[in-house]
Amino acid sequence: MQDIPGPAIYRISFYLRQLETLQRASHETVSSKELGKALGYSDAQVRKDLTYFGQFGHPGVGYRVEELIQRLKKILGTDRVWPVVLIGAGNLGRALMSYKGFLRKGFQLAAVFDADPAKVGRRFGELEILPMEKLQACVHELQVRMAIIAVTPEAAQSVVDLLAAAGVRGVLNFSPTNLKTPPDVYVQSVDLALQLEQLSFRMSMGAGPPLAP
Amino acid sequence: MQDIPGPAIYRISFYLRQLETLQRASHETVSSKELGKALGYSDAQVRKDLTYFGQFGHPGVGYRVEELIQRLKKILGTDRVWPVVLIGAGNLGRALMSYKGFLRKGFQLAAVFDADPAKVGRRFGELEILPMEKLQACVHELQVRMAIIAVTPEAAQSVVDLLAAAGVRGVLNFSPTNLKTPPDVYVQSVDLALQLEQLSFRMSMGAGPPLAP
DNA sequence: TGGTGTGAATCCTTTCACAGCC
DNA sequence: GGCTGTGAAAGGATTCACACCA
Numbered sequence: 001m002q003d004i005p006g007p008a009i010y011r012i013s014f015y016l017r018q019l020e021t022l023q024r025a026s027h028e029t030v031s032s033k034e035l036g037k038a039l040g041y042s043d044a045q046v047r048k049d050l051t052y053f054g055q056f057g058h059p060g061v062g063y064r065v066e067e068l069i070q071r072l073k074k075i076l077g078t079d080r081v082w083p084v085v086l087i088g089a090g091n092l093g094r095a096l097m098s099y100k101g102f103l104r105k106g107f108q109l110a111a112v113f114d115a116d117p118a119k120v121g122r123r124f125g126e127l128e129i130l131p132m133e134k135l136q137a138c139v140h141e142l143q144v145r146m147a148i149i150a151v152t153p154e155a156a157q158s159v160v161d162l163l164a165a166a167g168v169r170g171v172l173n174f175s176p177t178n179l180k181t182p183p184d185v186y187v188q189s190v191d192l193a194l195q196l197e198q199l200s201f202r203m204s205m206g207a208g209p210p211l212a213p
Numbered sequence: 214m215q216d217i218p219g220p221a222i223y224r225i226s227f228y229l230r231q232l233e234t235l236q237r238a239s240h241e242t243v244s245s246k247e248l249g250k251a252l253g254y255s256d257a258q259v260r261k262d263l264t265y266f267g268q269f270g271h272p273g274v275g276y277r278v279e280e281l282i283q284r285l286k287k288i289l290g291t292d293r294v295w296p297v298v299l300i301g302a303g304n305l306g307r308a309l310m311s312y313k314g315f316l317r318k319g320f321q322l323a324a325v326f327d328a329d330p331a332k333v334g335r336r337f338g339e340l341e342i343l344p345m346e347k348l349q350a351c352v353h354e355l356q357v358r359m360a361i362i363a364v365t366p367e368a369a370q371s372v373v374d375l376l377a378a379a380g381v382r383g384v385l386n387f388s389p390t391n392l393k394t395p396p397d398v399y400v401q402s403v404d405l406a407l408q409l410e411q412l413s414f415r416m417s418m419g420a421g422p423p424l425a426p
Numbered sequence: 427t428g429g430t431g432t433g434a435a436t437c438c439t440t441t442c443a444c445a446g447c448c
Numbered sequence: 449g450g451c452t453g454t455g456a457a458a459g460g461a462t463t464c465a466c467a468c469c470a
Contacts, residue, residue: 005439009414013407017389031451039391043451044441051453059452060448076410077417084409095308101389101406107413146412170412176230176314178252186415188408193314194226195401196297197289199359199383200320201222202399204290218461244429256429257463264431272430273470 008049014039015046016072023065031062073106083110083142085168087159088150089119089129092174096150097124110142115155132162139166146170153177160187221262227252228259229285236278244275286319296323296355298381300372301363302332302342305387305405309363310337323355328368345375352379359383366390373400 018038022030032046050056050063053075057063073079084107086093096102097112113130114120120131130138138144147168151159156175163171164185173179173189181187231251235243245259263269263276266288270276286292297320299306309315310325326343327333333344343351351357360381364372369388376384377398386392386402394400 003438007439010411012414013404013410014391016410017404017407018391021390033451042441044443045439047452048440048454055453057452058448059446060450062451075414075417077413078410082409082413091308091311095304096405098304099405101404102409105406105410107406107409145416146409148409170416172408172412177234178227178231186412188412188415190403190405190408191226191230191314192309192312192403193318193320194230195385195403196295196315196320196359196361197226197229197291197318198223199385199399199401200290200295201225201288202401203358203383204288216460220461246429255463257465258461260430261432261462268431270430271470272468273428275429 004052008052011039011041011045011049012053012072012076015049016069016076019065019069019072023069027065029058029062029064030068032057035063078106081106081108082146083108083144084146084148085110085135085139085144085163086112086148086150087114087132087135087163088155088174089114089116089122089124090150093150094124096148096174097127107146110144111138113138115151135162136166139163139168144168146172148172148174150174160185217265221265224252224254224258224262225266225285225289228262229282229289232278232282232285236282240278242271242275242277243281245270248276291319294319294321295359296321296357297359297361298323298348298352298357298376299325299361299363300327300345300348300376301368301387302327302329302335302337303363306363307337309361309387310340320359323357324351326351328364348375349379352376352381357381359385361385361387363387373398 015035018035033043036043036046054071056068056071086096086109089112097109102109109127111130112127113132113135115132119129122129145168147163149156149159149171153175156173156177157179160171160179160181164181169185171185171187173187176191176193179187228248231248246256249256249259267284269281269284299309299322302325306325310322315322322340324343325340326345326348328345332342335342358381360376362369362372362384366388369386369390370392373384373392373394377394382398384398384400386400389404389406392400
């Protein structure tokens, strides 16, 4: 597979999300023009993006919704269920524990950990909060490759080090800090307050049209 | 102000975050090289980004941390406190209600709304959950320009329409759906499950280095 | 020496435009 | 007619390299 623009990979997720909406509305096929319009991209952009990964379209017809969904899931690696561990059972962590959207996309919270002894042992639905000492064994046992971090920024680096050592290869980080990892561990960060800051900037500028994402 | 690359605006937020970390560690000045290294950017990138907004550096010295923080805050519009309303008091919404990071960046939750009568009236700390009927009046009264949406994807579009009509100009959307707004309303979306999906993709590809954000 | 600011050059991404297919 | 896939062209963003400054 040659090299694919970073933004295109991001858009693939949006195509999939929109296709699932179309599927619920019983659309059998969709053209690059329709798909693009729904998401604010050009038709050429849609076609180019999709052909980075293969030839999924049918000339004169468009793309078959069901077929394209299956293909994109395979590309994104969500054609199966991934076990995920969550570190940090504070306000945000607990909200993530009961967030339905993860399972819908094929991610299952397998275990939750927290360093605070006061929290360890408490149950939320299926899940009991475990002490950090059990992290390594759990990751090995359940073959966990992905983790979500929702701890304080001060603790985040040491947690990600632990995770990397235990064999985790991908981390979704909600702590507002930059994490250093070996090159074989991929970190995706979401800083909630930073998102509001971006909003504030666009508005201070006079809220024109959205610039590049 | 001429046109600034979209990614650069995003990086400005990261520069600010890193500068605040440096400030806490009592650094007086920082060079573009140091700042870039901490965040994984080149020194040229840092200088180019900053000069889109003005000339903040001191040749031979670097950038003065305190000074640059003030300048960037002004650029991002966070040199003051913005009142923000939150719509949706489900799991995620309640976590956001008590998220400390917002206030630290100059965003204050002014009110919370939910359509569910069972939730209306319940208190969390300072905040009481209000019925949707009070939204319009509240936005006017408190001069609210920004909102956070944490409702179901089905409800999100009608909520954003309400907000736009009430005068809100910026929306941070946590619902996994595409929102249509007039061009003077800016929407910043965060799809939590989509973030995991991106992680899954990178890992399926063999978890190379992070591509463009 | 150590550092910024910046035009020029390079690199990457998106759009255009059209051949080919249903 | 409608639509995809794709090489070529255009448009943006990043890096280079150097003038200039403390």
